[in-house]
Amino acid sequence: MPTKAVTDASFAADVLGSDKPVLVDFWAEWCGPCKMIGPALEEIAEELADKVTIAKMDIMENQDIPGQIGVQSIPLMVLFKDGKAVAQKLGAAPKSQLKGWLESVL
Template sequence: MSTKAVTDASFAADVLQSDKPVLVDFWAEWCGPCKMIGPALEEISEELADKVTIAKMDIMENTDVPGQIGVQSIPLMVLFKDGKPVAQKLGAAPKSQLKGWLESVL
């Protein structure tokens, strides 16, 4: 199971109503740092598949949810548990740091 694409339309069902934590990566095609962390998030998604779902939301194609959450800079990763944002990480980081942060907030 790799990362899942989420849209404004699917956000409530895919993220807010998920029975396990969901890490949403807010990104855009033109964002270099976003592209740098993409492969790391894919690997983490497979390694932690039983604990968390990793989703990606393109902020250029989906503006409602990022606007509601207040996304101002990307890449921004927000962890949702039980439909609520509980942690966030701004900016690119090596896979080891991303995974360590995610495991610490799960």
Template sequence: MPTKNVTDASFQTDVLDSETPVLVDFWAEWCGPCKMIAPALEEIADELDGKVTIAKMDIMENPEIPGQIGVQSIPLMVLFKGGQPVAKKLGAAPKSQLKGWLESELG
């Protein structure tokens, strides 16, 4: 399944109310490292389909939720389970590291 775009308006439904864990990638168009990890996140979304939803939130278009969560640097990935943030990863990393971190957090 491809990554899913979420907005301030859809965050409650798409992330907090999701029965499946959701990894939210907070990013911006001007962020080079964000663009570097985007293809890896797309591949991970396919490989872990059914175990986790990978969502992307553009912090420039959607300032409300990142402000509430306290996003100060990007790329920032936050894993939500049962509507709660349970793990965070800041910065770009190779696909193998991102997938390994996510799988360890998913259990």
């Protein structure tokens, strides 16, 4: 399953209301490191599809939720379980590190 785009309007249903964990990647089109990790997140979304949903939120098009969460730097990945933020990772990293981190917090 590929990554899922979420918006301020869909965040409550897609992320907080999800019955499985959701990793939200807060990113922007102008962010080089965000673009670097994009393909890795797509691959991880396929590999871990049965355990987690990986969502992407463009902070330039959606400013309410990132503001409420306190996103100050990107890329920022926040893992939500049962409607609550339970872990976060700031910055780009190789796929193996991203996947290892995600599996350790699931």
